[in-house]
Amino acid sequence: MFPEILRRLVATIPVMGVVAIAVFALLHVTPGDPAVIIAGDYATSEDIAKIRAKLGLDQPFLTQVGIWLGRIVRGDLGTSIYSGLPVATLIGQRAEATIALTLFAMVISVSVAVPLGVLAAWKKGSLVDRAVMVFAVSGFSMPTFWLGFVLVYIFAVSFHWLPVQGFSPIERGFWPFLRHLILPAVTLSLVYMALIARMTRASMLGVLNEDYIRTAFAKGLAPRWVLVRHALKNASLPIVTIIGIGFALLIGGAVVTESVFALPGLGRLTVDAIIRRDYPVIQGVILVVSGVYVLINLVVDLLYVVLDPRIKY
Amino acid sequence: MAGVSRRGFLAGAAAAAAAATLGAPRVHAQKKGGTIRFIPHADLKVLDPVATTAYITRNHSYFIYDTLFGTDADLAIKPQMVAKYASSNKGLKWSFTLRDGLKFHDGAAVTAEDAVESLKRWAKKDPLGRLLAAHMAKIAPSDRKTFTLELSQPFGLVLDALGKPSSNVPFIMPARIAAASADEPIKETIGSGPFKFVKDEWQPGNQVVYVKNPDYVPRQEKPSGSTGGKVVNVDRVVWRYIPDHATANAALDAGEVDWWENPPLDFVPKIEANAALTTFVTDPRGTQGWIRPNHKHPPFNNKKARQALLYIVDQPKYLKAAIGVEKYYKPCPALFTCGGPFESAAGAPGKPDLDRARQLVKESGYDGRPVVVLDPSDIALTHGAALVTRELLSQIGFNVDLQAMDWSSVVARRAKKEPPQQGGWNMLFTWWIASDVINPAVHAGISGAGDGAWFGWPESGRIEELKVQWARATDRAKQKQLAEEIQKVAYDEVMYVPFGQWVLPTAHRKAVSGVLQFPAPLFWNVSIA
Numbered sequence: 001m002f003p004e005i006l007r008r009l010v011a012t013i014p015v016m017g018v019v020a021i022a023v024f025a026l027l028h029v030t031p032g033d034p035a036v037i038i039a040g041d042y043a044t045s046e047d048i049a050k051i052r053a054k055l056g057l058d059q060p061f062l063t064q065v066g067i068w069l070g071r072i073v074r075g076d077l078g079t080s081i082y083s084g085l086p087v088a089t090l091i092g093q094r095a096e097a098t099i100a101l102t103l104f105a106m107v108i109s110v111s112v113a114v115p116l117g118v119l120a121a122w123k124k125g126s127l128v129d130r131a132v133m134v135f136a137v138s139g140f141s142m143p144t145f146w147l148g149f150v151l152v153y154i155f156a157v158s159f160h161w162l163p164v165q166g167f168s169p170i171e172r173g174f175w176p177f178l179r180h181l182i183l184p185a186v187t188l189s190l191v192y193m194a195l196i197a198r199m200t201r202a203s204m205l206g207v208l209n210e211d212y213i214r215t216a217f218a219k220g221l222a223p224r225w226v227l228v229r230h231a232l233k234n235a236s237l238p239i240v241t242i243i244g245i246g247f248a249l250l251i252g253g254a255v256v257t258e259s260v261f262a263l264p265g266l267g268r269l270t271v272d273a274i275i276r277r278d279y280p281v282i283q284g285v286i287l288v289v290s291g292v293y294v295l296i297n298l299v300v301d302l303l304y305v306v307l308d309p310r311i312k313y
Numbered sequence: 314m315a316g317v318s319r320r321g322f323l324a325g326a327a328a329a330a331a332a333a334t335l336g337a338p339r340v341h342a343q344k345k346g347g348t349i350r351f352i353p354h355a356d357l358k359v360l361d362p363v364a365t366t367a368y369i370t371r372n373h374s375y376f377i378y379d380t381l382f383g384t385d386a387d388l389a390i391k392p393q394m395v396a397k398y399a400s401s402n403k404g405l406k407w408s409f410t411l412r413d414g415l416k417f418h419d420g421a422a423v424t425a426e427d428a429v430e431s432l433k434r435w436a437k438k439d440p441l442g443r444l445l446a447a448h449m450a451k452i453a454p455s456d457r458k459t460f461t462l463e464l465s466q467p468f469g470l471v472l473d474a475l476g477k478p479s480s481n482v483p484f485i486m487p488a489r490i491a492a493a494s495a496d497e498p499i500k501e502t503i504g505s506g507p508f509k510f511v512k513d514e515w516q517p518g519n520q521v522v523y524v525k526n527p528d529y530v531p532r533q534e535k536p537s538g539s540t541g542g543k544v545v546n547v548d549r550v551v552w553r554y555i556p557d558h559a560t561a562n563a564a565l566d567a568g569e570v571d572w573w574e575n576p577p578l579d580f581v582p583k584i585e586a587n588a589a590l591t592t593f594v595t596d597p598r599g600t601q602g603w604i605r606p607n608h609k610h611p612p613f614n615n616k617k618a619r620q621a622l623l624y625i626v627d628q629p630k631y632l633k634a635a636i637g638v639e640k641y642y643k644p645c646p647a648l649f650t651c652g653g654p655f656e657s658a659a660g661a662p663g664k665p666d667l668d669r670a671r672q673l674v675k676e677s678g679y680d681g682r683p684v685v686v687l688d689p690s691d692i693a694l695t696h697g698a699a700l701v702t703r704e705l706l707s708q709i710g711f712n713v714d715l716q717a718m719d720w721s722s723v724v725a726r727r728a729k730k731e732p733p734q735q736g737g738w739n740m741l742f743t744w745w746i747a748s749d750v751i752n753p754a755v756h757a758g759i760s761g762a763g764d765g766a767w768f769g770w771p772e773s774g775r776i777e778e779l780k781v782q783w784a785r786a787t788d789r790a791k792q793k794q795l796a797e798e799i800q801k802v803a804y805d806e807v808m809y810v811p812f813g814q815w816v817l818p819t820a821h822r823k824a825v826s827g828v829l830q831f832p833a834p835l836f837w838n839v840s841i842a
Binding site: 031032033036037038040041042044045047048050051054080082083084085090093094149152153156157160163164165166259260261262264268269272275276277278 | 356358359360364365366367438439440480481496497498500516517518519520553554555556557559560561563564566567569718719720721722724725726728730757764765767
């Protein structure tokens with residue numbers, strides 16, 4: 001399997017290259033000019049031209065791509081046009097909040113959604129099944145920003161149990177870290193809970209009709225044992241796939257949640273950079289995030305082998 | 314000590330306006346220590362106060378830098394870092410001596426050379442600085458604490474320039490930093506101001522941290538605006554950038570922040586209903602809204618087509634759409650702002666008259682080509698004004714192409730001088746705080762310099778001539794008369810159409826006290842219970 005991992009890792013390089021060039025091209029056809037924004041209200045055309053030259057924006061497109069790719073190869077993501085801080089530093093400042101939020105939201109999603117999906121499949125057609133499906137449909141339908149504000153109103157503004165906004169790094173203590181993450185993680189996780197619960201139910205329903213499950217019940221095994229050891233294990237491939245996709249979507253979905261809860265994460269960094277056309281920051285963040293997506297896909301593919309020994313690469 | 318007679322006039326006019334609307338500045342018995350958590354109106358991205366005109370950078374700079382002169386709540390210019398100054402030779406030679414005990418945050422003493430280099434760098438970028446530089450023969454240190462400024466011709470705005478309150482403010486930084494090109498952002502942020510910037514804790518998009526500068530020696534006078542004793546009562550100020558208004562409101566409500574710089578007006582009634590919170594108008598002169606036509610391209614390269622715009626604007630309608638809450642806005646025909654020293658209705662059109670506007674459009678020979686109107690739809694106040702204008706332009710016969718975009722796109726687009734069909738534009742909407750339009754020298758919109766003027770590029774030799782006369786006038790009555798003349802020509806040429814004036818309150822917890830009136834939020838004199 002190690003050669004396969006290596007091959008897949010090497011294969012990510014062209015994928016990342018295509019992503020990098022596509023992002024670069026898209027940004028440069030988007031209206032907006034950082035030189036004009038930086039130059040301000042009293043700038044002359046000459047002032048703007050000087051800034052454009054300094055930023056290298058006066059170079060032909062392919063030259064700009066070449067310079068940027070050359071830096072990337074050397075591990076330099078560039079420098080923010082506005083703050084002058086290295087993009088790697090900005091990403092480093094923001095990564096903890098996004099990673100913590102994403103992981104926490106995924107833990108909540110999986111630990112709630114998988115049991116609910118299993119239960120709904122086992123009790124197919126019952127009140128429990130319908131309740132789970134109502135929950136799933138509601139989860140899909142509820143806008144994240146709306147749910148966020150409702151939770152803030154109830155738990156932060158009315159009861160003062162949890163903070164409205166912000167992030168406390170883990171080095172300042174686990175409880176403050178957790179308190180700041182509970183509301184955003186619950187908000188973010190709801191839609192993925194719904195997604196995973198529906199997928200778990202559908203996948204379990206397919207497996208529960210198999211002969212070996214009927215045999216297991218006929219042998220007198222406890223239902224819990226049959227559901228978890230026999231059915232869920234065999235139904236897990238689509239569930240793992242959807243969790244992998246959900247993980248990738250969570251990073252994107254974090255943009256809204258980070259804005260609502262003023263979490264200093266990568267999503268807000270990206271949005272702020274887009275608003276100001278801070279090209280190096282946008283390019284750097286998207287490159288890093290696309291790398292994470294590729295790695296998540298790789299991990300999901302490797303998990304297939306662990307879960308189903310019949311799969312070989 | 315030089316007499317600054319014009320200042321007396323400024324002070325009188327503005328004091329009357331301020332007193333009538335808002336009462337006295339809040340000077341009070343101070344509590345010491347603590348941290349103030351503040352939500353700024355924008356994210357701090359650029360640290361160089363010369364490289365950008367962004368208000369957020371100006372606000373940041375007031376923490377860490379000091380100024381030679383300041384502007385008080387009544388618009389009077391008063392010495393700040395300067396201990397004494399004098400003018401001689403009919404105002405052509407000035408001498409300035411710095412106060413004792415001024416130190417930069419790196420421990421070095423502030424010298425006359427630092428002041429001279431800082432002013433030179435600032436004068437390369439700021440319009441009033443450029444005007445000063447154009448009248449200047451020489452500026453140089455005469456000893457460690459004194460520098461002289463010699464003018465080549467009379468210039469009535471020397472102190473106004475040195476005490477300019479808004480962007481770009483002539484902040485003083487070490488000479489070695491100020492020696493950098495004005496086109497290159499500075500790398501170090503070392504000032505001599507009452508707070509120190511904690512660069513290690515700066516997270517763009519999230520937080521900015523300042524701590525009290527224990528070495529700062531405040532003046533003895535009572536604080537007022539950016540003048541007087543900058544006595545710091547808190548240990549630390551933390552800016553938390555919270556872009557979502559509902560979240561910012563909830564954070565203030567829950568006590569997670571102490572002060573919100575600019576709550577949108579639709580949140581203000583809720584804030585005012587909260588017994589723990591209060592609102593306060595820090596800049597009583599407020600903000601002026603503009604409709605700016607592009608003088609370079611048809612149809613608004615024709616004076617009659619531009620004059621038609623004067624007759625469509627009914628300021629109360631615009632203000633209702635853009636601002637909404639009546640107590641915070643007022644119609645104002647004065648291009649140099651209502652409440653300012655040059656307030657006048659000279660040249661302003663009478664009541665809106667759509668028939669007259671239609672007639673003017675016809676007389677202009679408008680050929681029905683699309684009028685490209687830039688609509689910054691992410692900014693409520695200009696978006697509201699754009700929607701009202703579209704409707705009115707259609708009613709008087711213009712074929713309107715309203716193009717919605719974000720503010721960053723407007724900022725890029727407005728710099729394009731090409732015809733509208735090739736990526737240019739015909740009309741845009743913007744706003745300026747009163748300090749930036751309060752007299753002909755600082756007013757970006759009233760310039761007839763063509764390609765050298767602010768976006769829209771009006772050409773008017775008469776305006777330029779009158780502005781030079783205004784800058785050289787040292788008599789206040791003459792200045793007032795010239796300002797009126799400038800306003801008349803500006804209205805006749807339709808440099809822009811004002812759609813009203815408004816103020817924005819700041820909101821803070823009642824535990825916060827001592828907030829001063831000024832266009833920028835100031836943190837000296839402020840304490841927290």
